[in-house]
Amino acid sequence: AGFIKSPLSQKRLTQDSVELYCEAIGNPIPEIQxxxxxxxxxxxxAQLWDGARQDRVKIxxxxxxxxxxxxxxxxxxxxxxxxxxxxxxxxxxRNHLSKSPKVKWIxxxxxxxxxxxxxxxxxxxxxxxxxxxxxxxxxPHLSITGHQWIHKDKVLEEDKKTDTFTTYEIDGTREEHSxxxxxxxxxxxxxxxxxxxxxxxxxxxxxKSEHGNEGDTGVLVCKNPSFPAVTTWSxxxxxxxxxxxxxxxxxxxxxxxxxxxxxxxxxxxxxxQDTGDYYCNGTNSFGTGEATVNLRVRxxxxxxxxxxxxxxxxxxxxxxxxxYEKRRKPxxxxxxxxxxxxxxATNHKDKNVRQRNAN
Amino acid sequence: xxxPGPPDGGWGWVVVFGAFLSIGFAYAFPKGLAIFFKEIxxxxxxxxxxxxxxxxxMLATTYGAGPISSILxxxxxxxxxxxxxxxxxxxxxxxxxxxxxxxQLYVCVGFITGLGLALNLQPSVIIIGKYFLKRRxxxxxxxxxxxxxxxxxxxxxxxxxxxxxxxxGSFLILGAILLHxxxxxxxxxPIGARTALVETPVTEEGKDALKGKITEDGPMENKPExxxxxxxxxxxxxxxxxxxxxxxGFLIYLIGNVLMFLGFFAPIVFLAPYxxxxxxxxxxxxxxxxxxxxxxxxxxxxxxxxxxxxWVRPKIQYFFSFAIAFNGACHLLCPLASSYTGLVVYSSFFxxxxxxxxxxxxxxxxxxxxxxxxxxxxxLVTIAECCTILLGPPIGGILIDTFGDYxxxxxxxxxxxxxxxxxxxxxxxxxxxxxxxEEKERKRKEEDPKSVRTEDEGKKNxxxxxxxxxxxxxxxxxxxxxxKKEMNGT
Numbered sequence: 001a002g003f004i005k006s007p008l009s010q011k012r013l014t015q016d017s018v019e020l021y022c023e024a025i026g027n028p029i030p031e032i033q034x035x036x037x038x039x040x041x042x043x044x045x046a047q048l049w050d051g052a053r054q055d056r057v058k059i060x061x062x063x064x065x066x067x068x069x070x071x072x073x074x075x076x077x078x079x080x081x082x083x084x085x086x087x088x089x090x091x092x093x094r095n096h097l098s099k100s101p102k103v104k105w106i107x108x109x110x111x112x113x114x115x116x117x118x119x120x121x122x123x124x125x126x127x128x129x130x131x132x133x134x135x136x137x138x139x140p141h142l143s144i145t146g147h148q149w150i151h152k153d154k155v156l157e158e159d160k161k162t163d164t165f166t167t168y169e170i171d172g173t174r175e176e177h178s179x180x181x182x183x184x185x186x187x188x189x190x191x192x193x194x195x196x197x198x199x200x201x202x203x204x205x206x207x208k209s210e211h212g213n214e215g216d217t218g219v220l221v222c223k224n225p226s227f228p229a230v231t232t233w234s235x236x237x238x239x240x241x242x243x244x245x246x247x248x249x250x251x252x253x254x255x256x257x258x259x260x261x262x263x264x265x266x267x268x269x270x271x272x273q274d275t276g277d278y279y280c281n282g283t284n285s286f287g288t289g290e291a292t293v294n295l296r297v298r299x300x301x302x303x304x305x306x307x308x309x310x311x312x313x314x315x316x317x318x319x320x321x322x323x324y325e326k327r328r329k330p331x332x333x334x335x336x337x338x339x340x341x342x343x344x345a346t347n348h349k350d351k352n353v354r355q356r357n358a359n
Numbered sequence: 360x361x362x363p364g365p366p367d368g369g370w371g372w373v374v375v376f377g378a379f380l381s382i383g384f385a386y387a388f389p390k391g392l393a394i395f396f397k398e399i400x401x402x403x404x405x406x407x408x409x410x411x412x413x414x415x416x417m418l419a420t421t422y423g424a425g426p427i428s429s430i431l432x433x434x435x436x437x438x439x440x441x442x443x444x445x446x447x448x449x450x451x452x453x454x455x456x457x458x459x460x461x462x463q464l465y466v467c468v469g470f471i472t473g474l475g476l477a478l479n480l481q482p483s484v485i486i487i488g489k490y491f492l493k494r495r496x497x498x499x500x501x502x503x504x505x506x507x508x509x510x511x512x513x514x515x516x517x518x519x520x521x522x523x524x525x526x527x528g529s530f531l532i533l534g535a536i537l538l539h540x541x542x543x544x545x546x547x548x549p550i551g552a553r554t555a556l557v558e559t560p561v562t563e564e565g566k567d568a569l570k571g572k573i574t575e576d577g578p579m580e581n582k583p584e585x586x587x588x589x590x591x592x593x594x595x596x597x598x599x600x601x602x603x604x605x606x607x608g609f610l611i612y613l614i615g616n617v618l619m620f621l622g623f624f625a626p627i628v629f630l631a632p633y634x635x636x637x638x639x640x641x642x643x644x645x646x647x648x649x650x651x652x653x654x655x656x657x658x659x660x661x662x663x664x665x666x667x668x669x670w671v672r673p674k675i676q677y678f679f680s681f682a683i684a685f686n687g688a689c690h691l692l693c694p695l696a697s698s699y700t701g702l703v704v705y706s707s708f709f710x711x712x713x714x715x716x717x718x719x720x721x722x723x724x725x726x727x728x729x730x731x732x733x734x735x736x737x738x739l740v741t742i743a744e745c746c747t748i749l750l751g752p753p754i755g756g757i758l759i760d761t762f763g764d765y766x767x768x769x770x771x772x773x774x775x776x777x778x779x780x781x782x783x784x785x786x787x788x789x790x791x792x793x794x795x796x797e798e799k800e801r802k803r804k805e806e807d808p809k810s811v812r813t814e815d816e817g818k819k820n821x822x823x824x825x826x827x828x829x830x831x832x833x834x835x836x837x838x839x840x841x842x843k844k845e846m847n848g849t
Contacts, residue, residue, distance in 0.1 A: 211522070211523075211525065213525055213527075298524065298525060298528070302523075302524060302528060303456075303524040303525075303527070303528030303529070303531045303532055304531070306535070307532050307534070307535045308535075310532065310535035310538070311535050311538060314535070314538040314539060317539075317545070318442075318541055318545045321542070321545040321546060322545060
């Protein structure tokens with residue numbers, strides 16, 4: 001048996017996780033075990049199994065063409081620091097309790113250092129229309145090679161300075177730029193801190209005024225693009241006051257809400273009842289926000305009046321034109337009747353006949 | 360003496376206004392409907408292409424029903440046809456307001472309204488030819504200006520109606536607005552009545568007037584008497600003059616125009632998407648189309664005036680071919696314009712070229728054929744153009760999708776139009792020469808005691824062919840000289 005891949009030594013912070021990978025080959029396929037020796041001078045090697053250390057240890061092994069094994073330890077503490085050994089053997093007597101094996105287990109070692117996680121003080125300061133985000137790390141012996149600022153998976157700014165603090169400036173107000181910002185200290189290992197700009201919900205209406213036809217379904221939408229997300233939405237209407245009134249009491253209201261959007265559907269719109277202002281209210285741990293949506297319900301016959309008006313106007317105009325024509329040419333009275341085109345043709349025909357006969 | 364001829368003024372200007380309205384609705388209405396499509400798509404849950412079919416069916420019907428229009432006008436005259444067309448449009452849109460499926464919309468909006476618009480478009484153009492001769496290009500230019508004006512009016516109006524009444528209410532009101540085509544139709548006072556009033560039937564001048572009237576409205580007058588003893592083919596021919604296909608000028612016009620329409624409309628359809636593709640925001644892209652419309656609005660009457668001048672009128676076919684080639688050149692140069700200013704310049708020139716071509720579209724056909732045969736001609740031309748008009752934008756779309764670049768579409772449109780323009784130029788040069796030759800022949804024969812021009816009922820239609828050329832050309836020639844005299848006199 002022999003190792004194809006050996007585990008690598010790593011540095012980690014407390015509360016982080018670490019993964020060690022080991023691969024071995026042999027005929028027959030070797031078995032892989034993980035053993036650990038702590039930093040205490042008194043400690044000896046002890047074997048690790050899947051679920052050890054209060055279920056923080058997970059071992060994943062496959063034995064196909066060759067053996068692979070991955071050990072992952074979550075939520076690291078200082079006691080997890082030490083030497084980790086990957087051992088492989090394909091001797092049939094390898095685990096025999098009394099016999100000693102003919103071939104020894106081959107071993108490969110990796111050192112895991114768990115460093116106390118340094119504290120990062122994250123701050124948001126507001127001054128003269130600008131926001132200043134700052135991260136200050138308390139780790140004097142750490143060698144920093146650079147900084148980064150990340151927001152929504154996009155790198156906003158980065159530099160190669162070695163300071164233990166870093167700042168980022170935004171033009172605007174807290175309300176405009178709410179969200180989660182990460183400050184990254186490039187070192188071994190990489191240390192990330194989080195700066196949150198939290199505000200009360202900035203609730204806005206998707207459309208300030210909505211229209212709906214009588215009997216149709218009306219949809220009113222409010223959204224909250226700010227951070228953090230809204231925990232409770234409520235809708236209310238002038239005259240009714242409290243949100244409960246707009247629950248499914250009459251069965252006509254359907255409210256669908258999520259962290260950043262809420263939708264109020266009103267079935268079978270009624271002109272009397274449903275026209276008016278609707279208030280959508282969003283609450284989170286930092287406050288509440290409200291927006292107004294105005295709903296106008298069109299009567300089914302709303303378009304009828306302009307329609308009849310225009311038709312009447314057309315009829316009047318056509319009548320005026322025909323009357324004007326009749327008055328201008330009195331000897332055309334017999335031709336004046338509709339369709340004038342046809343009768344004119346007939347007229348000519350008669351005249352032609354007369355002319356031809358005359359010829 | 361000669362017949363008094365078209366009035367060239369007076370009530371004619373009122374007719375031009377009516378035609379302005381009618382043509383405006385016919386061209387602008389299908390484009391204006393696009394505002395409602397999103398809502399209709401959401402309401403019926405169909406895809407965008409299914410809704411876009413409404414526009415296509417409407418456009419196809421408007422152009423395809425051309426011959427029907429011609430037949431009806433030949434039989435009944437312009438006025439009843441336009442009024443009926445207006446009524447049909449109104450009924451179509453009103454019934455569309457109550458539709459419950461997209462298929463019903465295809466029928467009501469696409470087919471019925473499209474048919475009504477077809478019955479509006481052709482007769483309006485025809486009646487201008489009956490009312491104007493000397494000032495006909497100006498009249499045509501003014502009437503065709505209806506299209507951009509109506510488009511600029513309909514677009515915001517449709518938006519307003521949609522916001523206040525929803526799409527059903529808007530269709531109802533638009534149906535009522537389309538009834539104004541009936542008003543326009545009512546203004547189309549039949550011209551025959553007017554001429555008859557000017558000269559009383561009994562006097563000698565009256566006889567001449569009516570003789571002149573007969574030769575001008577030849578097909579309409581002779582036929583009712585010859586109805587007995589005619590076979591089926593001749594019967595169809597009396598309503599729709601298929602003998603036009605033997606007319607040299609008509610064939611030249613037909614081939615040139617069918618070719619031109621292959622690249623005529625595609626650039627307008629793709630101008631806004633192209634602008635957005637080059638990174639321009641939506642509002643500026645829409646503004647380009649507005650610039651186009653405004654320049655178009657001004658270009659059409661201006662072109663009419665230019666085409667009416669004594670230098671251009673006799674050789675108006677050359678002016679038309681130049682306008683088409685100019686259009687093509689604009690498209691060929693468009694890919695070079697990459698900045699927003701470049702596109703603004705392109706839109707202005709495009710608007711100018713587009714207006715020039717549209718203003719003279721029907722004028723040149725009238726010039727070649729004369730008012731009488733124009734009725735049938737316009738129907739046959741529109742149904743032939745129908746295919747290429749519908750094919751143009753989709754072909755452009757395929758080019759854009761295949762190559763991922765808009766410039767090939769512009770190059771294709773530009774090339775097609777330059778080709779069409781050159782073709783028309785060369786063929787019309789040939790045509791003018793042949794016409795000059797024929798005129799010399801005719802003048803020689805006139806000194807002959809036997810007159811070729813008779814109103815003989817027994818003659819077959821293709822003899823009428825040669826006789827018809829005479830009256831229509833003479834006014835032009837004389838008119839050319841007449842205008843020259845006018846100019847010299849003033």
